Amino acid sequence: MEEAPARLRGKASWLINKVSLHSHRLRNEGLAAVDARAYHFSILAALEEFGPASQMTIGQRCGIDRSDTHAMVNELADQGFVVRAPDTMDRRRNVITITDAGRKRLDELDAVLGQVQRQLLAALSPAERKHLVALLSRVLDSHERTVT
Amino acid sequence: MEEAPARLRGKASWLINKVSLHSHRLRNEGLAAVDARAYHFSILAALEEFGPASQMTIGQRCGIDRSDTHAMVNELADQGFVVRAPDTMDRRRNVITITDAGRKRLDELDAVLGQVQRQLLAALSPAERKHLVALLSRVLDSHERTVT
DNA sequence: CGGATATCAGGGGTACTGAAATTC
DNA sequence: CGAATTTCAGTATCCCTGATATCC
Numbered sequence: 001m002e003e004a005p006a007r008l009r010g011k012a013s014w015l016i017n018k019v020s021l022h023s024h025r026l027r028n029e030g031l032a033a034v035d036a037r038a039y040h041f042s043i044l045a046a047l048e049e050f051g052p053a054s055q056m057t058i059g060q061r062c063g064i065d066r067s068d069t070h071a072m073v074n075e076l077a078d079q080g081f082v083v084r085a086p087d088t089m090d091r092r093r094n095v096i097t098i099t100d101a102g103r104k105r106l107d108e109l110d111a112v113l114g115q116v117q118r119q120l121l122a123a124l125s126p127a128e129r130k131h132l133v134a135l136l137s138r139v140l141d142s143h144e145r146t147v148t
Numbered sequence: 149m150e151e152a153p154a155r156l157r158g159k160a161s162w163l164i165n166k167v168s169l170h171s172h173r174l175r176n177e178g179l180a181a182v183d184a185r186a187y188h189f190s191i192l193a194a195l196e197e198f199g200p201a202s203q204m205t206i207g208q209r210c211g212i213d214r215s216d217t218h219a220m221v222n223e224l225a226d227q228g229f230v231v232r233a234p235d236t237m238d239r240r241r242n243v244i245t246i247t248d249a250g251r252k253r254l255d256e257l258d259a260v261l262g263q264v265q266r267q268l269l270a271a272l273s274p275a276e277r278k279h280l281v282a283l284l285s286r287v288l289d290s291h292e293r294t295v296t
Numbered sequence: 297c298g299g300a301t302a303t304c305a306g307g308g309g310t311a312c313t314g315a316a317a318t319t320c
Numbered sequence: 321c322g323a324a325t326t327t328c329a330g331t332a333t334c335c336c337t338g339a340t341a342t343c344c
Contacts, residue, residue: 004209005193007258012265012277013171014190015284018211020168021335022291023161028309042162045153056325061152063166065312070327092319092325110155117160123290128283129160135272135280136163142271143170169311176333204301213335218303240301240343 023120030116036109039064039072044081044106047098054093081105171268178264184257187212187220192229192254195246202241229253 008014027038042062047053050061059069073096076082081102087093098106121129156162175186190210195201198209207217221244224230229250235241246254269277 004211005190005197007193007197007254008190008210009285010281011261012269012281012284013175013261015281015288016164016168016171018288019284019291020164022288023164024309027161042153042156045155049153049155054325055327062156063152065310066326067313067328068311090320090325094326106155113159113161120291121160121287123286124283131279132283132287133158133160133163135276135283136160136167137157138271139269139280140163140166140170143167143268202301203303213337214302215304215337216335238301238344242302 019120023116026116026119027113030112031109034108034112036105036112037072037075039068040076040081041106041109041113043069043072043076043096044098044102044109047082047096048103048106052095052097054087055096056093058096076102079105167268171264174264174267175261178260179257182256182260184253184260185220185223187216188224188229189254189257189261191217191220191224191244192246192250192257195230195244196251196254200243200245202235203244204241206244224250227253 003009004014031037031041039062042064043058046058046061053061055069055073056066058064058073059066062069064072073082073084073094077084081099083097083099084094085097087095117129121132124132151157152162179185179189187210190212191206194206194209201209203217203221204214206212206221207214210217212220221230221232221242225232229247231245231247232242233245235243265277269280272280
């Protein structure tokens with residue numbers, strides 16, 4: 001790409017969008033190599049950290065839409081990384097539980113995504129990477145807290 | 149959204165994706181209020197800064213796909229903000245030129261997007277906003293330069 | 297001829313919406 | 321009854337590819 005117009009280059013919204021595209025590409029390439037998708041990692045991470053949960057709860061924790069959560073849980077269940085079982089206490093719910101294979105898968109995907117972070121932020125020093133993560137976290141928090 | 153899993157919160161790729169979603173939402177809301185789209189601003193900015201150009205060149209400068217460039221130029225031409233004329237030197241090309249109305253429109257959209265930046269980065273101090281833009285610019289440059 | 301541009305048709309992924317069925 | 325959860329069907333936008341026609 002040629003040099004972009006100054007009015008674009010200076011805008012955070014444009015930069016974030018462009019960096020997000022590179023991030024998407026690197027992430028999907030890395031995960032495709034192990035036959036996984038980004039949502040797989042998100043869901044497994046939520047189940048490992050917070051324990052078994054309904055699909056609704058998983059979606060809220062990961063920021064995944066209810067429709068998409070359903071499809072992704074299906075894929076993970078087909079691969080044996082989670083188990084879907086009806087909740088005996090509240091039969092509207094399904095309880096999703098991570099399996100031992102799912103835990104291994106989570107660690108595998110975490111390693112892949114760690115490498116993706118290094119590729120994505122290769123131009124920054126370790127201290128700068130932490131600073132970028134901190135700044136983005138504060139921006140994100142400010143928008144997610146106001147929703148509630 | 150509830151608190152996301154730590155494995156997600158710490159990853160730059162995940163943060164960028166989430167922030168990008170908020171950015172998209174704020175930007176589209178702001179632009180929709182004046183009946184515009186993000187690509188309109190990009191194209192007008194490129195024409196104003198670099199002068200009349202073919203659709204191919206505009207696309208390269210703004211990072212817009214050739215198919216989308218065509219449709220967006222159509223919209224801008226319908227609104228009288230640009231003029232499309234065949235290039236007398238090279239009749240494969242269309243030369244796109246910004247109009248006076250287009251220049252006014254560019255300033256209008258720039259003001260809207262300036263407000264969007266302030267909303268998006270409301271949690272950060274002016275110095276932190278500059279730092280974030282600088283970090284993102286370096287990340288972006290490192291990925292766009294290697295492509296060539 | 298090869299190479300470049302513009303145009304059209306359409307695919308694929310992601311985020312999202314509406315509505316039905318079930319259960320609390 | 322209203323509210324919550326799951327599930328399915330479908331929409332919208334964006335990014336991208338393939339193919340064709342035209343012209344250098």
